[in-house]
Amino acid sequence: MKDLISITDLSVDELESLIKKAMDIIDNPDEYAEKCKRKKLATLFYEPSTRTRLSFEAAMLELGGSILGFSEANSSSASKGESVSDTAKTISCYADIIAMRHPKEGAPMVAAGAASIPVINAGDGGHNHPTQTLTDLLTIYRERGRLSNLKIGFCGDLKFGRTVHSLIEAMCRYEGNSFVLISPDELKIPGYLRAGVLDKNKIPYLETDNWDNMPELDILYMTRVQRERFFNEADYLRLKDVFILTADKLMSAKDELVIMHPLPRVNEIERAVDEDERACYFEQVRNGKYMRMALILMLLGIE
Amino acid sequence: MTIDSIKNGIVLDHITSGKSMEIYRILELSKLDCSVAIIKNAVSRRGGRKDIIKIDSEIDINLDVLGYIDPGITVNIVRDGQICQKRQLELPERVSGVIKCKNPRCITSIEQELSHVFELSDRENGIYRCVYCETKAEHEI
Numbered sequence: 001m002k003d004l005i006s007i008t009d010l011s012v013d014e015l016e017s018l019i020k021k022a023m024d025i026i027d028n029p030d031e032y033a034e035k036c037k038r039k040k041l042a043t044l045f046y047e048p049s050t051r052t053r054l055s056f057e058a059a060m061l062e063l064g065g066s067i068l069g070f071s072e073a074n075s076s077s078a079s080k081g082e083s084v085s086d087t088a089k090t091i092s093c094y095a096d097i098i099a100m101r102h103p104k105e106g107a108p109m110v111a112a113g114a115a116s117i118p119v120i121n122a123g124d125g126g127h128n129h130p131t132q133t134l135t136d137l138l139t140i141y142r143e144r145g146r147l148s149n150l151k152i153g154f155c156g157d158l159k160f161g162r163t164v165h166s167l168i169e170a171m172c173r174y175e176g177n178s179f180v181l182i183s184p185d186e187l188k189i190p191g192y193l194r195a196g197v198l199d200k201n202k203i204p205y206l207e208t209d210n211w212d213n214m215p216e217l218d219i220l221y222m223t224r225v226q227r228e229r230f231f232n233e234a235d236y237l238r239l240k241d242v243f244i245l246t247a248d249k250l251m252s253a254k255d256e257l258v259i260m261h262p263l264p265r266v267n268e269i270e271r272a273v274d275e276d277e278r279a280c281y282f283e284q285v286r287n288g289k290y291m292r293m294a295l296i297l298m299l300l301g302i303e
Numbered sequence: 304m305t306i307d308s309i310k311n312g313i314v315l316d317h318i319t320s321g322k323s324m325e326i327y328r329i330l331e332l333s334k335l336d337c338s339v340a341i342i343k344n345a346v347s348r349r350g351g352r353k354d355i356i357k358i359d360s361e362i363d364i365n366l367d368v369l370g371y372i373d374p375g376i377t378v379n380i381v382r383d384g385q386i387c388q389k390r391q392l393e394l395p396e397r398v399s400g401v402i403k404c405k406n407p408r409c410i411t412s413i414e415q416e417l418s419h420v421f422e423l424s425d426r427e428n429g430i431y432r433c434v435y436c437e438t439k440a441e442h443e444i
């Protein structure tokens with residue numbers, strides 16, 4: 001595999017070896033400190049996403065490599081100037097690997113077709129964000145020691161949240177998982193996911209608008225209701241506060257529940273929850289760096 | 304009704320009744336110098352009605368495009384008055400430059416030189432998706 005454009009580019013075996021690699025990096029950081037010496041990562045961010053960019057840059061620096069790149073202040077400039085293909089060809093002359101974020105869906109795929117070096121999709125609009133899914137998988141694996149036989153709750157924007165869709169798809173590949181999908185009616189999972197993935201593979205799931213199933217959950221994945229996914233401000237304002245996680249609601253949850261969130265959050269997780277031992281969303285950020293380190297090594301063909 | 308048989312050329316048989324004009328337009332048959340016959344509403348031996356197009360010259364046809372528009376077509380190549388090759392079309396795995404992606408968030412919406420490529424994602428239901436953004440193709444050309 002040369003590039004990572006979509007999480008489905010990875011087989012279950014490849015996912016497993018990435019997770020193993022990340023675990024080894026966590027246990028033996030010194031052994032990896034110079035693995036990418038004299039290698040350069042180009043971060044091409046056609047829209048700002050400071051968190052994702054810093055995670056990629058921290059990953060490369062921790063492997064002893066260096067970084068170059070740009071981050072556009074606003075997405076409109078992506079439509080001016082050089083084509084994505086030409087930029088990818090040019091950058092191939094300077095760097096060893098590219099991480100690309102772009103507001104338009106499919107842009108990293110276009111870049112991968114033109115570049116002679118590996119391209120990692122660091123998010124293309126609301127379409128794919130495979131390194132977030134890798135991060136989520138590592139977090140689940142580290143916290144629960146397995147990726148199978150788990151009951152996973154998703155809460156918030158399940159309609160537009162691509163992170164949710166690709167994590168559901170990824171978890172469906174492991175045995176014995178089931179889902180509780182908590183959202184308002186307007187933000188339920190899209191039909192293709194319900195019919196094409198859950199129903200098709202006979203995966204048990206429940207769609208609900210309340211917290212009654214909290215006691216059964218092994219994982220609770222919270223999401224932000226994003227303003228930019230709405231055409232109308234009134235709908236956004238009405239729905240954004242509906243599903244907020246509070247310390248109160250967690251009273252009935254399992255002791256070993258793992259609370260996750262792709263961050264940044266707005267107000268969907270009450271600050272008091274941060275003190276709860278079950279809150280793993282900042283640990284998730286750290287896992288993101290390790291997973292990106294493992295991915296960079298794999299794509300560069302470095303052991 | 305009879306129309307002169309062709310000696311060397313192509314017969315597109317079993318066109319879905321009513322689709323011949325669309326195919327005439329998309330294959331740009333109006334630009335040909337040779338004669339072209341369109342037969343509409345012919346009685347099909349398989350039952351029902353069909354359209355037929357006869358082209359009096361062995362032109363290059365993009366069979367993927369044709370298969371996408373109407374996968375039931377049989378393409379007959381005629382040489383010296385005999386059918387020398389018969390080909391049953393099917394939905395192509397991939398079509399390039401035929402369907403336009405209408406997703407405003409797709410990279411093809413801002414990069415004009417990119418060709419619009421769609422892949423068959425569900426043969427049973429004839430569903431095509433944009434290779435860049437995975438948006439479903441709407442069935443009109």
Ligand SMILES: [Zn+2]
Nearest residue numbers: 404409433436
């Ligand atoms: Zn598209």
